[in-house]
Amino acid sequence: MAVTYRPGTTVGEAGWLLVVAGRAALLYRAADGRSAQELLAALVAPDAVQAALDILTRHGLTSTPEFAMAAWTGAASTDAVLLVRGSATASARTASATGDGEVRLDGTTVSTWQERRVTGVTSIELGDTVAPGTGFPLVRGVVPAEGALLSRDPAATGDEDATREPATEPVGAAAAPVAPAAPVGPPAPAAPSAPVAAPAAAESSSPVEPGPAPTAIIEATITELAEPEAPVEPGAPVTEPTGYAHLFEETIVRSIEDAAVRPPSEDDDAAAGEATTVSADAASDAPPAAGDHDGMTIMSGDIAKLRGRAGRAGSPDAAPPAAPPAPPRFVLAVSNGTSEIVTGTVLVGRSPSVSKVSSGQVPRLVSITGDQDISRNHAQFALEGDTVVVTDLHSRNGTSIVLPGHAPQILRPGEPTPIISGTVVDLGGGTTMTLRDESASERQGGDS
């Protein structure tokens, strides 16, 4: 299966995520990347469709997101199953002895989802149409996307007639994103385009490639791509600055920042100057900014130069480009205007008390006064590793949480529940606490 997609620009209320793995692809409306990891794993399960449905529907039908899913079935991947819910669409092009055809599904007329098995499928579209030559290739991963085009790899079928027509489409699409890199120059960039050209050739003209699974071919090719991509010159017309990082790693949930198209750098000096600033920041404060991919592409030769300049500006080793991402720094913003840093344990209540703890585990206390709806010891937040867990301390009126993009849920008393940045914890009586990861906002601030 070869997949190309049209990138989406947002993750949020209206954002769609495309999950591709194994022989299946799923486009679903997602407020965040919470389930993405699990879905990615589900798609390589023996029964990918069932596994993914289990995840999508686990909070009940009303909370199930709109989605379009496709999975190739059958030993030769000539058949496919399509599922569609809500406004998402999926269509499959078919080729058979009697002629080409198209099967189109749309979920708006049903309350659950549409499901159809189609035989002799040559390509599948999920969501918006991906015009030939404009899509980004994706082997495995999660990306914000508006639409995806899945085409069967002809090598797997050996049926040239059936594949000829769709083959031309995705090949163009797959090759396209490489084009921006190509103009860089003579020998080196020839390498990046070559591997992609190889599958292109395999698809259109060389049916010699018989047995091996199509994904294997693509993955091997992509690995080769990884090396040559780095040395793209900063000054070169990089029209797709987000790069192909999503191809090199297994899983990527890209942030809004990464998804946005960044204008190319003016010249070397500007790029270098900017990078120096980042390094200086990192040296003076926390390491966050340097850790994440910041959208800049730097030639490897420049790194030494940048380090030299950064050294003059401050510490020489301050900004290794591969510095680990900063640990999260969680802050609880209380609706009464105060805020608490979550380091160890934070105990919240109308009149909180602590009974026999060791000196190393004394929690911070947050008193919410003047509201009898709130219990004396109402809820507790604790930082466990890089995660914040909230526990309702058997409060009289309970605690509910609203994870971003989800319906409110009431905490089970005494049961620690992990929450993510953006989660609103409602103690009742109009008192809420919102969890924020300040290191994340710093990173984004540093990037823009």
Place this chain on the structure above:
Amino acid sequence: MRTTAHVRLPGADATLEVSASTTVGQVRLVNEDSFVAEYPVFAVADGMGGHERGDLASQTAASVLRERLATGATLTAAGVLAAIEAANAAVHELSATFGDDALSGTTVSGIALVSTDDGRSSHWMAFNIGDSRVYTWNGRHLVQLTVDHSAVQELVDAGLLSEDEAREHPDRNVITRALGAAAAVEADVWLLPTQSTHSFLICSDGLTKELADEEIATLLSSVVPGMDDDDDGPAGALVRAATDAGGRDNVTAVIVTLQMETAASDGDGTHTRGRLAESLLEDTTPRA
């Protein structure tokens, strides 16, 4: 000693009544107990190691706490813990200067008024290392707050010994945790929100080995504030009673009562939203 002071808490003014008393008892030659009773820290230390060493250990612990905490500055829980660590280091240093293998050390139990929630509220922070004790007293009930670090307490916890048997057990003086016994020490900590009226009894084991909790409670309730002629108030009354009952060990008691004048009482119970009738029927007091 006996003092009355006015203190200012977040949102309320309060009167603080403190009485403290210590005695060598009828058997011992040296009083190895020491205490601190200076706002906002109140603690008792019971030295061990015999002969001057215990004496010095408890005095050192008390003076470190006094110097670091009774400075007039607002305390935080972290500050109190740092002072306990400093006291531990100071007492541990003493052991080293004696130059032999014998351990010297001291218990320390007490309370400190600490600022919480960035100064928006205040709590009583109770701390304990060893077998001196902090009790809360609400005028009717005497409740032991701290849990002894002692061999018999472990037997009691394991259900092998009753409280009464523990009082006479041969190992009753063996403690399992002491300030100054090691380079690092871990205190047990409690944090209690300040209430409109709040009393604490801090005492060494010389008091609790002579008097049962019920006897202490009876004595405390019979002491009428202001009517006592003695200089050392209710603490003095307790110490005298323990001495009269045998006084086999040093006896020390510190009693602290905080009474808010402009009580911004927050009410005792948590309301149940939209279920008023039910909340009237139920006991709405959450567990402490």
